[in-house]
Amino acid sequence: MKILVTGAAGFIGSHTSHALLTSGHEVLGIDNLNDYYDPALKRARLANLSCLSGFDFEKLDIAEDVALGALTAKYQPDRIIHLAAQAGVRYSLENPMAYARSNLLGHLAVLEAVRHTPSVKHLVxxxxxxxxxxxxDTPFSENDPVENPVSLYAATKRADELMSVAYSRLYGLTQTxxxxxxxxxxxxxxxxxxWRFTDAILKGEPIRVFNKGEMQRDFTYIDDVVRTAVKITEDTPNAARHRIYNIGGSDPRPLKDFIAAxxxxxxxxxKxxxxxxxxxxxTKTSADVSAITRDYSYAATTSIEDGIRIFVDWYRDFYSV
Incomplete structure (x- = not known):
């Protein structure tokens, strides 16, 4: 398949692109390589992908709807996996307009590109x-009401879901x-x-621990996510035009346990x-993953201790620490 991946230089985007390429797909990655964090890391991820057969890259801001539409029409992908976004809950308090541009206008531009490109059979x-x-009430189910976001970032992601619902109903777009x-x-x-904790500890600097480390998170290792995301991208669902799935570790742990790992x-x-x-x-996140497990045999198999050890080994190697 030919698959267009937005945010291909990002964390999840680069891992997903790598998995798609090693599965034999062609991938066109796009990313604007912004400076929200060090672009050198993004370029290093792209360098890894460029070593694999079937990968092409275009530097592009997804909010540039005309350019995105033209590129999609030219490439004629079979699938699009849209992972580009302005990330970070806390940064949304400092720079809200970045979220409006990337997460709202960007998502709408992707929907328009899919709408006008009949070759695309599934948008993830x-x-x-x-x-x-x-x-x-936990765990969080896809059927729970989600009308009370506590950050602008959360509000933009919910808005994206609602835009996708509308486009599926209006134009019959298959989306997950x-x-x-x-x-x-x-x-x-x-x-x-x-990442910040690892960096600070290695430098002998103190780490900032909010709420005494009592917040609980449903930590999810990247390989567990990507394995199922690829399955879903390859699929063309018949039962529903638009679906939502949780994808989490399904084992909430206190932040202090994460620090201990x-x-x-x-x-x-x-310190x-x-x-x-x-x-x-x-204070807590917790994923009900029964739906994605039922439909795609999803399983989170990597413990926090193993996942953090793999990350630390990579970090030491990447930065020669």
Whole structure:
């Protein structure tokens, strides 16, 4: 198949592109290579992909709808997996307009590109566990109400889902949204807690621990995510035009356990500064993965301890620490 991947230089996008290529697909990756975090890391991910047969890359901002539409029409992909977005809950408090452009205009531009390119038989796109907001009843089910976001980032991801519902009903587009739950692993994002903790501990600097580390997260290792995301992308569902799936570890753990796993992998103890909860944060995430398990035999098989050890080994190698 010919598959267009947005956000191909990103964390999940690069892993997904790699898995698609090694499965024998052709991949056209697009990314704007912005400076939200170090573009050198994004270029390094692309360099890995460029070594594989069947990969092409175009630097493009998905919010440029005319350019995106022209590229999609020229490439004529069989599938699109849309992973480009402005990520980060906390950054949405500082730069909200970046989220409007990338997550709202960008998602709409992708929908328009699919609408006008009949070769595309299935659009798979990234949503987020953030859409569930602050709630006490767990685990979170795809059937739960999601109308009370606690961050702009969450609001944009929910808006993307609603736009996709509308386009499926209006134009019959086959789409699947994936609500990712705290994905981590090698080649990850430097703005995420596990990366920042690792960096600080190795430098002998203190780490900032919010809510005394009592927040619980449904941490999900990247390989577990990608394996099933590829299956879904290859599929052409018949039963529904638009579907939503949770994709998480299904084993919520306190942040302090995550920190302990990093300390164990590094063989170093962190200096901790305890701080209250931040705006836009939630106390717990927990994924009900029964639907994706039923339909695609999804299974999260990587423990936090193993996943963090793999990340730390990669980090030491990448930065020659």
């Amino acid at each position: 796109y990234a949503s987020s566990s953030s859409v569930y907001g602050e709630r006490n 949204g994936l609500r990712f739950f705290t994905v981590y692993g090698s080649w990850g994002r430097p703005d995420m807690a596990y 990093i300390e164990a992998a590094l063989g170093m103890e962190a 901790k500064i305890y701080l209250p909860m931040q705006k836009g944060d939630v």
